[in-house]
Amino acid sequence: MRLSPILIVVAFGCAVALPAAAQRQITGAGSTFAAPIYGKWNELAKAAIGAELNYQAIGSGAGINQINNRTVDFGASDMPVPDAQLKEHKLMQFPTVIGGVDIIVNVPGIAVDQLKLSGEVLAEIYLGKITKWDDKAIMDLNPNLKLPALAIAPVHRADGSGTTFVFTDYLSMLSPQWKTEVGSSTSVKWPTGSGAKGSDGVSGTVHNIRGGIGYVESAYATQNHLVTTQLRNKAGKWVRPDAQTFSAAAASADWGSVQNFAIDLNNEPGDSSWPIESATFVLLPTDPADAARSLDVMKFFDWGFKNGDQAAQGLEYIVLPKSVKESIRKAWSSQIMANGKPIFAGL
Amino acid sequence: MSVAANGVARRSSAHTAGDALFAGIARSSGVFVLVLLGAIILSLLAGGMLAFRHFGPLHFLVSDDWDPVQQQFGALVPIVGTIVTSVLALLVAVPLAFGVAFYLTELAPVWLRRPVGTAIELLAAIPSIIYGMWGFFVLVPIMGQIIEPWLTDTVGNLPLIGWLFQGAPFGTGILTASLVLAIMVLPFIAATMRDVFLTVPAVYRESAFGVGCTTWEVVRAIVIPYTRVSVVGGIMLGLGRALGETMAVTFVIGNADNIPTSLLAGGNTIASLVALEFPESQAGTLKLSALLALGFILFVISFIVLAISRLLLRPRQA
Numbered sequence: 001m002r003l004s005p006i007l008i009v010v011a012f013g014c015a016v017a018l019p020a021a022a023q024r025q026i027t028g029a030g031s032t033f034a035a036p037i038y039g040k041w042n043e044l045a046k047a048a049i050g051a052e053l054n055y056q057a058i059g060s061g062a063g064i065n066q067i068n069n070r071t072v073d074f075g076a077s078d079m080p081v082p083d084a085q086l087k088e089h090k091l092m093q094f095p096t097v098i099g100g101v102d103i104i105v106n107v108p109g110i111a112v113d114q115l116k117l118s119g120e121v122l123a124e125i126y127l128g129k130i131t132k133w134d135d136k137a138i139m140d141l142n143p144n145l146k147l148p149a150l151a152i153a154p155v156h157r158a159d160g161s162g163t164t165f166v167f168t169d170y171l172s173m174l175s176p177q178w179k180t181e182v183g184s185s186t187s188v189k190w191p192t193g194s195g196a197k198g199s200d201g202v203s204g205t206v207h208n209i210r211g212g213i214g215y216v217e218s219a220y221a222t223q224n225h226l227v228t229t230q231l232r233n234k235a236g237k238w239v240r241p242d243a244q245t246f247s248a249a250a251a252s253a254d255w256g257s258v259q260n261f262a263i264d265l266n267n268e269p270g271d272s273s274w275p276i277e278s279a280t281f282v283l284l285p286t287d288p289a290d291a292a293r294s295l296d297v298m299k300f301f302d303w304g305f306k307n308g309d310q311a312a313q314g315l316e317y318i319v320l321p322k323s324v325k326e327s328i329r330k331a332w333s334s335q336i337m338a339n340g341k342p343i344f345a346g347l
Numbered sequence: 348m349s350v351a352a353n354g355v356a357r358r359s360s361a362h363t364a365g366d367a368l369f370a371g372i373a374r375s376s377g378v379f380v381l382v383l384l385g386a387i388i389l390s391l392l393a394g395g396m397l398a399f400r401h402f403g404p405l406h407f408l409v410s411d412d413w414d415p416v417q418q419q420f421g422a423l424v425p426i427v428g429t430i431v432t433s434v435l436a437l438l439v440a441v442p443l444a445f446g447v448a449f450y451l452t453e454l455a456p457v458w459l460r461r462p463v464g465t466a467i468e469l470l471a472a473i474p475s476i477i478y479g480m481w482g483f484f485v486l487v488p489i490m491g492q493i494i495e496p497w498l499t500d501t502v503g504n505l506p507l508i509g510w511l512f513q514g515a516p517f518g519t520g521i522l523t524a525s526l527v528l529a530i531m532v533l534p535f536i537a538a539t540m541r542d543v544f545l546t547v548p549a550v551y552r553e554s555a556f557g558v559g560c561t562t563w564e565v566v567r568a569i570v571i572p573y574t575r576v577s578v579v580g581g582i583m584l585g586l587g588r589a590l591g592e593t594m595a596v597t598f599v600i601g602n603a604d605n606i607p608t609s610l611l612a613g614g615n616t617i618a619s620l621v622a623l624e625f626p627e628s629q630a631g632t633l634k635l636s637a638l639l640a641l642g643f644i645l646f647v648i649s650f651i652v653l654a655i656s657r658l659l660l661r662p663r664q665a
Binding site for chain 1: 412413414415416417483484487488491492515516517518519520597598601602603604613623624626627628629630
């Protein structure tokens with residue numbers, strides 16, 4: 001009978017649609033850097049918490065816009081929002097995961113994690129003062145390597161990006177000239193070099209140009225097997241970009257010294273700390289209009305903190321230290337209120 | 348239908364009401380389009396007013412600074428990039444399009460004309476982001492590893508125009524962006540040229556052949572003067588497309604925030620700058636206002652180009 005296949009399809013469609021219709025929804029928007037892990041946590045957590053996340057990776061700035069206008073339940077930003085703006089828009093912020101930034105190069109004869117660079121030399125390269133790979137400053141750091149007399153082609157992110165903010169913040173810390181001439185932000189006036197759109201643009205451009213150098217999120221570098229470099233950290237030691245050095249930097253940070261978790265994880269002390277990394281933040285309203293949805297959002301991230309570590313590490317993120325997760329739960333209980341009572345009562 | 352005194356049939360009142368209703372709907376649709384256009388222009392202008400007032404309209408137009416950290420924004424770099432890439436794209440596309448149209452109308456065997464014509468039109472159907480990706484993954488490495496080093500070594504050493512071809516061979520840059528744009532506007536210009544070449548009355552061409560003109564002389568002396576105005580109109584159409592092209596250019600232009608010193612250097616166009624900077628611009632900031640002001644400037648440039656093309660494409664007086 002020709003009718004029965006149609007009936008089967010309709011019944012199947014209803015069976016699929018009905019449970020989905022019964023799910024509660026939470027919405028978020030912002031950082032593209034954190035989008036993979038929020039998507040993964042959603043996949044794993046939606047059965048456990050009964051709410052499904054609809055996340056739009058439209059960029060940190062747009063995410064901040066959306067949460068200021070309360071068109072989403074939470075915003076996600078790679079750059080911490082200044083305290084005054086948090087107060088003005090009645091938001092609280094907390095970090096979720098941490099990611100490192102790798103330096104990638106394309107120099108003939110240089111293998112993965114072989115080249116050694118320092119923050120000061122990086123700043124000079126991006127300022128346009130060091131123009132060749134066999135410059136004395138680079139040779140001094142790499143006495144055992146044969147460097148060609150090749151022009152350096154610095155590549156940066158053309159689009160506004162949290163990765164640019166982390167990288168320029170690190171350069172500003174190590175180079176006073178960079179700090180005054182260029183500064184740090186999601187988008188800056190680069191003195192030299194070529195721009196590319198997105199991390200894939202940067203890695204593609206560096207791959208195409210002999211002598212290219214660029215900066216990308218470490219997850220990206222690992223998954224695409226790019227040629228990364230070692231860096232000299234604050235303690236003067238040479239470190240490679242891997243999960244161990246990233247975690248060391250996160251662990252040695254003084255989380256208690258900052259307001260609103262706005263920690264700067266660049267240039268952390270410690271012998272094995274990787275110098276360029278940052279947390280990614282989530283912004284929640286302190287006076288939510290819908291207390292149930294706000295609770296769902298906090299349940300989602302609470303699940304991620306309790307059970308999502310393996311998923312995060314699988315995607316090359318670094319998880320927060322346990323003490324920080326506890327402080328975040330305390331902050332939820334004390335800052336997010338409905339009718340004068342905390343919404344998150346500790347789960 | 349009732350018949351009036353002078354014998355002309357008049358419609359019944361129900362029909363008149365239906366006519367009036369339809370006329371009203373049609374009229375309001377036309378007005379709606381005008382209102383929508385005006386609203387878009389006004390919202391761009393209103394959004395960009397902050398930047399215009401902060402920097403002064405003239406200073407904003409001629410400033411080549413784009414510094415988000417110091418909050419200094421100027422429109423000169425993207426405007427120069429837009430105009431340079433579009434003009435270069437036309438310089439490459441127009442001769443090619445003329446060649447295609449010439450081949451399709453005069454030289455190609457009849458069985459080949461339809462497939463080649465369809466192939467040209469299919470070029471126009473390719474989405475622009477596909478052009479961007481193709482440009483980035485295929486054209487940029489070729490330019491960076493083969494063509495640009497060759498250009499720097501040969502043409503770059505010539506006395507007058509050498510400075511145009513000097514610089515690090517990034518592969519991306521003004522030249523690559525212009526080539527991608529040329530391929531994108533080629534179908535529009537070629538299709539227009541082919542269509543207007545075919546409108547030349549056969550008697551003109553036949554009589555020219557009859558007095559012994561070669562094919563080239565027929566095209567040069569008869570076809571082109573007859574269709575000159577429409578050809579220029581088609582070129583303006585291609586120019587309009589090149590001015591507004593966003594994604595294809597963003598991938599290959601190299602996104603540098605200074606006036607390009609050579610064709611191999613990177614630059615920015617208005618469309619690519621807005622596409623790159625808009626997601627990270629927060630509402631109410633000076634940067635967002637500068638981007639909206641740039642959008643308004645691009646609208647003005649496109650409007651001027653479109654007005655010229657409409658002027659040139661108006662029906663010929665017999």
